[in-house]
Amino acid sequence: MMAYGEIKLFAGSGCPTLAQRIADYINVSLSEWDILRFPNENLFVRLHGSVRGQDVYIIHSHDRPVHRNIMEMLIAIDCLKRDSAGRITVVVPYMAYSQSDKKDQPRIPITARLLANMIEVAGADRWMTIDLHSGQIQGFYNIPGDSLTAFHILVEYFMAKNLDAVVVTPDLGFAKRGRNYAAELGFPLAFVEKRRIGNEAGRQALTLIGSVEDKDVIIVDDLIDTAGSIEQAVNVVKSQGAKSVYISCTHLILSDPATERLRNLPIKEIVATDTLPLPEHKMLPNMTILSVDTLLGEVILRSHEGRSVGELFNE
Amino acid sequence: MMAYGEIKLFAGSGCPTLAQRIADYINVSLSEWDILRFPNENLFVRLHGSVRGQDVYIIHSHDRPVHRNIMEMLIAIDCLKRDSAGRITVVVPYMAYSQSDKKDQPRIPITARLLANMIEVAGADRWMTIDLHSGQIQGFYNIPGDSLTAFHILVEYFMAKNLDAVVVTPDLGFAKRGRNYAAELGFPLAFVEKRRIGNEAGRQALTLIGSVEDKDVIIVDDLIDTAGSIEQAVNVVKSQGAKSVYISCTHLILSDPATERLRNLPIKEIVATDTLPLPEHKMLPNMTILSVDTLLGEVILRSHEGRSVGELFNE
Amino acid sequence: MMAYGEIKLFAGSGCPTLAQRIADYINVSLSEWDILRFPNENLFVRLHGSVRGQDVYIIHSHDRPVHRNIMEMLIAIDCLKRDSAGRITVVVPYMAYSQSDKKDQPRIPITARLLANMIEVAGADRWMTIDLHSGQIQGFYNIPGDSLTAFHILVEYFMAKNLDAVVVTPDLGFAKRGRNYAAELGFPLAFVEKRRIGNEAGRQALTLIGSVEDKDVIIVDDLIDTAGSIEQAVNVVKSQGAKSVYISCTHLILSDPATERLRNLPIKEIVATDTLPLPEHKMLPNMTILSVDTLLGEVILRSHEGRSVGELFNE
Amino acid sequence: MMAYGEIKLFAGSGCPTLAQRIADYINVSLSEWDILRFPNENLFVRLHGSVRGQDVYIIHSHDRPVHRNIMEMLIAIDCLKRDSAGRITVVVPYMAYSQSDKKDQPRIPITARLLANMIEVAGADRWMTIDLHSGQIQGFYNIPGDSLTAFHILVEYFMAKNLDAVVVTPDLGFAKRGRNYAAELGFPLAFVEKRRIGNEAGRQALTLIGSVEDKDVIIVDDLIDTAGSIEQAVNVVKSQGAKSVYISCTHLILSDPATERLRNLPIKEIVATDTLPLPEHKMLPNMTILSVDTLLGEVILRSHEGRSVGELFNE
């Protein structure tokens, strides 16, 4: 049963290699389109063939330049909608602005909700993403979506290592998800707590709550941006007697000076995924990149065929 | 400047006493209406006077019976809208369903978003609430709102006690907010971590991460429902040598058997607020109830007059 | 042709027996889900299997407790929508609040419209119900629906009795539909007219317009709530010489003191349907309950297969 | 307090004389605009002055040609919205299509709801009308409105006559409102019941339920269209011994052959209002036209000033 027409995959500029791997998994060719950038920076999308009545997936991560990629995604949705696509799903392995998800001070925006509104008003019918900064962002959407996680991929990788480790979160906001890693791996848990000192911006006191002495440490987080928190966490656990340090995360944003920081830290291995393309000059020898291609490919396939996605995770 | 007409406060069935205290603070009379319950359970709202062009506030907590109170709120909004109110703000000191804020397993609803949709479609222009279970719920609304907190009220109360305490959260989901309490009070922080044992429902291993030995303990959370987590946390900190135990929270839901549990636990003081009415038989001798009347009254006033709410908190 | 995927029936808490009868008629199993009620009264819905792309029907009457059942219906819709159901139809044999359908005095709500808005915003694609208090409520919905009637079921039952009767409506608001009963059965028509006496609430003068002397009387209405109007009507027709009295209605709300009233009245037979479950203690010996299972089952089937529903009634 | 700017009245083509009378009552000049009709029938509206931030009322009945007048109303709303009016209220003394308010057979539209949608999507903030065919049409609107009635005007007129009358409704759909007339005037009530005979279109049996012998009769209805029902009702009450016959209604549609029919019937007086302009050739000697100018003028004024409309009717 193919209620939404044939499956069509389009690769946005945000993760072309991953898109091709997903297409290979599903065993279809990527559909062709032009994505033009005019001298005045305006973008233009033109499909090579019609998508009337088809079941269309745009695979497009919010890689740099972030705003051009967001706009490219929205223009692509508009284009597909106006060509009478049967159903449009945006597949965004890494979704930008998911840290702007609440007003924790007055007079600021909630940009993750704005983004959800924009995706809906452009004409998407569904969305798919991996490891949102907070699960509540799902509720910013009125249209259905699949909020996936690389948790199982990452856990399975560490399982195979047979470590005697402690799971550490560099931030208390990740404490509950850190617990899930620790519980699944059967390790104890510890946290880095930060407090501002005085009123000076940037001065912080760091405390490790829990113990890591003579243990391997796996620092877990959803993403590495400037690697500032990671740097602090590595230093803290090292100073508390950690034997070795691993990092596990889903999204490698790697804003400057992340690469320099990571290069200089005593980290045994950084394990992450390919939700964002990794430029060669940011690739470090101790990095292991696990692909989300099978995960996304299988979910797209099940979505297309109307089969359960939850079953994929034995849920 | 009174751009939205005169201020009008209506008291819903969810927190009549608090509503009266707010009216007293603002120095206006509560507006009159009938809220009828027909034998077939249907509700009916009838305003005694016109609200054409006025700036209307419905003060109504989601007390028991929860669904009747939710429906009363929505019907009241519809009624005020159809009487051409100038602006309608729902003031919900305790908002139900705020724990249903994400899909943490497949094939479940996000009821907090549904509730936001219902409030918007009924015709509210703004909302106001205290200590949502997660701040992200703000983003479930497209209309503006004031997401307030009793944090300053509770912290100030404990400040005056001059304790030598550790702040403990009974759940890792509250870890980051627990840190805010600890930092503001200048105390160390510890957490209760729970893990499921085996596949049997309900069997859990509890660990205290951090140390409480010979210290006073303040267990902080957003609400007490059945007091199951509180009971576990009190037992854990006591077994780890805590000197005395205080509880601090905003909302006292107190579902059975909360009152029995709390009565039997070695708790020195339970400090909470009046976002929900406390029936006499649930009032315990060690409970201290701080009122949010001034907080809500002042925010309503500033909202009405177009003055900053953030300034109220020196923000 | 199954444009909307496979048919899936879910039974809400409002009419489980009727839902099972409909499933039997259609010859499918009811789909499984959990409807949990937490100690804080909050509801939680969890589907056992995926409904991606399927044609889903929620069968759920607005039985007592009315507001919990309304909320259950809305949460179920949200849950099914977020699981990417292909099409969602709410089947509500008895729809609450359908008497709140207009402002017949100033400063009141129109709750039936509010309910329609809530059903739409939750994500339903279609609705189905039986004998709305007024046909105009259909227009409260922008989404298509099937507004069905038990008229043919009830008329057919009385046809078989070969009475020499007068059809009487206990309220002038039902006059036109009373005419339809009378015309279809070939009987004359009469009405009970009520007028308030003076300004005292509740004092009413009753007049029978038309004649019932020495006749069987069939009092027809859409529902019996407290049975106050029915009591008045029975007394009036009896005092005007009616030989025997039958009652015909669709929905048995039976709010207190309906059962006591009905038990004490000289009624030969009360004929109604199973749009609402009838608790055993409200079942009277003179009640005949006709099932709407075939009606709803057939309409669901035709809706699923894209066949005409009107044809079912030779229209 | 003038929260919505200054009051501005615009007269549409549907009832220019009534609009002028309302302006006189309120003591403002009608605002000027051009309403052009191009040779291709397209309409064009152009305001002479700006309405930025003003409180605008379009007074415009759905007189013949009905569809041009509906479109004129919608174009006027769009024009005022795009000129940044502060608030737009459409005042439609007679609202067309209010008889198409439900699906009483399959596969038909609900045009009154469509009209409500059109008024909302064009940009109106509020609506005002007189004697809708059914009160439920209020619920077709999500925006607030004033659903007024000429009931008090008509009743007061008949009060002054000191008749000894029976109130008769020519249709059972008007039975309940007929009761209101009878109760207010202190007269008994009777109804004309119609039934189709056989399957031939148009053949009907008429019955008078209730008695009119030797009485004056006031036939009450919301409107007179072709006067077919009125003709039937007059003939029935005359044949049952009525002494004299009055007609009372709000809207004089007077579609052919209404004028001929009315001219030939033994009617003492036809009492109606000026919600629609009455062309001279349709004016009969026995017609009394009461104006709704004060009613609409007063409600517009109270709406503008944010005062209660209900109070106007001691409600």
Place this chain on the structure above:
Amino acid sequence: MMAYGEIKLFAGSGCPTLAQRIADYINVSLSEWDILRFPNENLFVRLHGSVRGQDVYIIHSHDRPVHRNIMEMLIAIDCLKRDSAGRITVVVPYMAYSQSDKKDQPRIPITARLLANMIEVAGADRWMTIDLHSGQIQGFYNIPGDSLTAFHILVEYFMAKNLDAVVVTPDLGFAKRGRNYAAELGFPLAFVEKRRIGNEAGRQALTLIGSVEDKDVIIVDDLIDTAGSIEQAVNVVKSQGAKSVYISCTHLILSDPATERLRNLPIKEIVATDTLPLPEHKMLPNMTILSVDTLLGEVILRSHEGRSVGELFNE
């Protein structure tokens, strides 16, 4: 693959003959419905059979009376939506009000956008039309549509004539599209420029920019309304030595006095299409009417089957 059910064509009152020709091309029967006009001018639509789940097309040009036809279209959409049609496409060969597409002076409406809003709110899923006055009107719709053109039909006809011509546009607003005609036919291009003289309404100076001396002239425009511009253009090109004059346009509105004007002008041939029915008394001997039946039929077919429409034009 027939994702939207079976194809169903309905013929509105605006172009019944063209609708029949399209049905013949597609080889289906027109679906039956009643379009009734009541004495009070109100319209009523009733489908003879169900359209549940079907792929429905309403073929209906905005012929005179324009507003009745617009309303008929909208009521038909509402009717089909409420009968649960699977997908509704309005096919409007000539779309009224497409000249009201911007505010080129203050305080006027944009009626073409209003019309788009009305079509969407009534419930249409898609639209189809031919030669909009400006292409931007496509952007007034959020729903997808097919904005077609008779350009290829008209160009092909002139190609076959082997003229030695100049293409002339009677208005600078059509200059760019005139260039397309000229380029496709391989002819030079010229324009009639109009300027107002002084402040007197209607006094204009006409200039021909470019040369037509001793050439055949093809005056191209999207439509002929009163033929005023055409008259001016013919006179100008004649006075500048044009050998012969042809007119090419899509829509023949022919408002008075167009027919008289055209009859009296020295025009060799007027070539147009049947997007609007041509009444016999407006048919002139020098008119050639080309049908858009194949164009619309083929696009409807491709739309139904989910095939590319662009390919139809080698795009």
Place this chain on the structure above:
Amino acid sequence: MMAYGEIKLFAGSGCPTLAQRIADYINVSLSEWDILRFPNENLFVRLHGSVRGQDVYIIHSHDRPVHRNIMEMLIAIDCLKRDSAGRITVVVPYMAYSQSDKKDQPRIPITARLLANMIEVAGADRWMTIDLHSGQIQGFYNIPGDSLTAFHILVEYFMAKNLDAVVVTPDLGFAKRGRNYAAELGFPLAFVEKRRIGNEAGRQALTLIGSVEDKDVIIVDDLIDTAGSIEQAVNVVKSQGAKSVYISCTHLILSDPATERLRNLPIKEIVATDTLPLPEHKMLPNMTILSVDTLLGEVILRSHEGRSVGELFNE
């Protein structure tokens, strides 16, 4: 009358100098906010003071980087909306994507409509811009707006020169607006017509329609992007004997290689406005920049005070 609270101007990053000039004209200070750019490129907006109930204007041109600036605008709207601004107007002197206003080939987007949707869904109440590429884009908005023009500013400047000129448009799409310039200045009109030669991309034949011999030429357009069309037009009019060449336009986009091209062309003067900031290295000696500060300042003021904007242009 200040129905929308006090006026508040915010300067976006797109045109800070112009924003300051507008604030000077209106005689208010710019309101303060932070616009932060995080290392991961995400933007963050934080208001220094509350805007509750105020009449807020964001002045922000779509300068480079275009997409970051579009996103900044949308985030700013969301931020102001969530702080309960009374009314939000986005003032965008140059609006990006206004050339993507229709589908002139299949399977492409209409990005200007998408942008309108995004502005509306973010929460803007009104918009203001200058010289849209096509006037129809106004109709892409459902919210009211002021579509202004620099026409009067530019014409007045050329008036003062006392030239004996011909107005030339470099593109037929600008023909009608070119006519307006010519008519206002009292000059004749000519056009550059382009046709593709063969199927090779880029090969074009240029024709001048009209005559420029021995005349000054004013080439008019809405904007200069890469200056490709301008280069062609200058070359054509020079080769046809133009005495001198002026350029008049509103928006100076100046994408590479515009500056090089313009520097090398025999242009006497380039007259444009400051809707976009002009970087020093793009400033040429023959450029004259006229400011739109008074125009925007005056319109903002009139909008705030509810006075006519049309009157500003004697309309």
